[in-house]
Amino acid sequence: MSSLISSLAWVKRGAAARHPKKYVLDDRELERVSALARIELEDAKTELARAHEAAKSMGKGAEGTEADDTGEEEDDEDAWVDEDDDAMDQDDPAPKPKDDLSQYNLDEYDDDGPTADLGPFSNIKGLQYYRDNQEDPYITLKEEEEDNEREELEVYPTDNLLVTAKTEEEVSQLEIYVYDDSSENLYVHHDLMLPNFPLCLEWLDFPPTTSSSSAAEASPLAGFGNYIAVGTLDPEIEVWSLDVVNPVYPDAVLGRPDISNAHVPTPLGTGKKKKKKTKHRPVASGWHVDAVLGLSWNRTHRNLLASASADRTVKLWDLSRCSPGRGGDENMEDGEASSGGAIRSFEVHKDKVQAVQWNEREPTVLLTGSYDRTVRTFDSRAPDAGVGAVVGADVEALRWDPWEAHSFYVSLENGMVLNFDARTLPSDLSSAPSSARFMLQAHDGAASAIDVNPHIRGCIVTGGTDKMVKVWNVTEGEKMSVSLVTSRDLGVGKVFAASFSPDDPLTLAAAGSKAKLQIWDVGANFGVRKTFAQKLKQAGKELKEREKSSGGVVGVEDDDEGSERGGGVDED
Template sequence: MISALVWVPRGYSKNKQDEVDEFMSTSCIPDESFMQESSDGSSDSSSSVSVDDILASDLASLTHVDDAFSNDRDALDPQDEEEKEDLQYRDTDAVVICGLTEDEVSSLVFYVVEDTEDGPHIYPHHDLVLSSFPLSLAWSQVSSLDRYNCQSCVAVGSLIPQIEIYDASAIDELEPIAILGETRVSKLASDKKRTRRRQKKAADSEYHSDSVLSLSWNRNEPRYLASGSADCTIRCWDVSTCKSVRLWSHHEKEVQSVDWHERESTLLLSGSFDQTVSLVDTRVDQNTPSCRFSVHSDVERVCWLPSSWTCDASFQFLVTLENGTMGLFDSRRMSSDNNNCVALWTCNAHEKAVSACTLSTEYKGMLVTGSLDESLKLWDCKEERVTLVREWKSTGVGAIFATQFCQDKETSNWLALSGSKGKLELLDIFSVGDALAQHFPACVSSLQVGCASRNHRPSFIGVYSDEESLSSLE
């Protein structure tokens, strides 16, 4: 399954100097013919062979293989040259990072999305093995990690109580560049074969003591990363020092979702399985929420509306629930004096949990939700109302765990989604056609460009692996 995904905007994925050449050279393996030839060294049928003769033969064999390996590495064939070109990041490449678990092995898979005349094309670029099952991902350009010689970083929350940060541009990294949490936590901590659970630490310790379910990077102060955990706490980390600088423990159950405000760098939203939503202000010294209110089911996702929609939108946020409903709330209507906040609107969105949601920063009111019932829905939520625009009862990814719009303005119509079947899919939202123009007038000009060719493209483009690429139903 692919449990989480995140986009890397164009231009932020760049190869380091000589990185591709070094990766290619260290990835070469001697041909079987060389290995066979080395093992077929002259064998004397004589029953009396000295130790020196044996050692000399082995040394000659090793030297022969090493020379052949060196010559083979220096002369790359056309196929190797093509592979080398594929490994090069281009300024026009958008990248989707996915947390994939297959056959009990978890990894980060980096997919490149190219914009071609025939529509977007996806292919896997590289992957790296993770310590544990990935539960959440967050990307940021982090200037405060200059000491790691890294600008593009992806944070990974998993079943083990630590956050691993990887260089999102490197293609040959085996270890994270930073770890937030107890670095001595065993990679086997989440192994199903373990019969004894790790003893939980007190909530006021330096680190999380259980799985990291959600992550959010501060958009204005990227040195700060927020995390929500199954230990019922929220933490704010200073990634430049790898230390937890704030702790909130007001939730009574797992913290499923956290989200920093887009403009107000001190406001952090959270949602929990204790059926509450809270708003904390980091300017307040107390480790208690500024406001908190109850909802009628476990919280799946919380997210602020984009400030690009209007000034009012910057104070509003969406909450999706386990019972299939969702609602829009206004932070200005939250009160610290009571445990209630009236929704601007509510909606029975899906038959099962609304496990994924994403808002377009380019087109006002455009909302997409995904559910464990395997359906995907496009909504118009302008003017304090919500209207269903289009529904896909099945997308090919199974139960939907993650969705996100591309962050680049030129390709903001691309929507990535993933789920229980371990497949990444890309939806061109413009393929919705006339219904889209009726609800989102800003799309009209974009729809008119290349509309004839778009009508002949599949709505969804899916990728399973290097060997298998296919399209799902319209």
């Protein structure tokens, strides 16, 4: 796939700085970047000084500054003579008396003196370069230009930010959108370049220890901020500030680069016929050694970030103890954790771990799903006492139910969506698979995305590779039941991400294989309003009944598409 959006994340209203800061590459930032990137700054300065001296010596004659073949050093500059042939033919004439030149004031030739009135150009002393436009007295529109730029970058407290992990023609980046619900306006605010293909995103408000000064200044409150954690095909996790425009390096990097040959697949078996399966990479406890597939930030213990990886491990990171450099010392043995590495490593699965999430009601409990076709839930303080379930297919996504501390949803590669009660799950998965509270064939292809509405109990959204986004109503009683409320092809291609807004009960975002982001106000559908009206009232939420000129779908229009917005028709 040459163009796609693999993941998206909402930023709630009021979390972003109203006036984002412009990135400043000063000495302090250079030192921070050099520490993160493991650049030997002193060596670079030494080489720069040598180059500077070499440039200065370019005018000292054909001999340069190096010693000759005899090993003798150069003469001092004062001992140099003019090698012009005519210069040695005759003696220099006797100098003229000083009085003959005094009338020209040659000693004061370079001094700036009073100048004659030259009309409109009387203040111009010559062409001069100003490092900053603020210092140039002839640029008179500085304040107006700054005001215009400040207004263009302004994020209002009523705006949501959306972050997408986008790859287009082998170029990966984060695109930060601003969404104004009142005016149905969605536009790209700025973007950030990424070093590799992004796989997952997680928003957090906790500033990592290695945050730059510009990011800290952008935060309205000490200890809070507006950050996005990014997992890519690299084994590292990057944390970027969303309140700084056009930064060139992340605020923190968790883990370390894969400097070994572990990224080179090694086939199993011997002889001419090789098995397709490759060897697993050696696991390290202090960092990941393969792609990061899932991230989850702990909203109670705000300094904790959990990550799931293709190296079959789940790792726990302390954002308050990030080292200045990358986590993990190259000289340490595998299995040892460094001061800047992961604080815990869990090996609870036998294959790639696709997804991970903290339980908001029990903030020490983790839920994980893997390609070994199992899900696990365990307390991070005692992982050996966890429970789990066999689901019968590769796990695509999972979510805790925010309305029930013990309930969670799982979406699978075969299009199924399951709901489990963690209290009934066994600790031994070798026994018969545990029965789910309900099983739903949600999509014809893989059910690649799922989310649970934080405002309306029993409202979930799923997205699949069949290009459909579906909203479901789950009702509880003697037996749980689930029914389809509405579905739509939003024109994003195969759906890889679908998520409810943190502020509006019936607004969701979806993205997929066409590298497009679409906002869908499902409240524009009469069937949705009728189904969830009572639940909204019980939750103390008011349903906004307003006409949507776009039929409830808002996106960034392409020049080629004109007024087309998310094709397809609602299915009531």
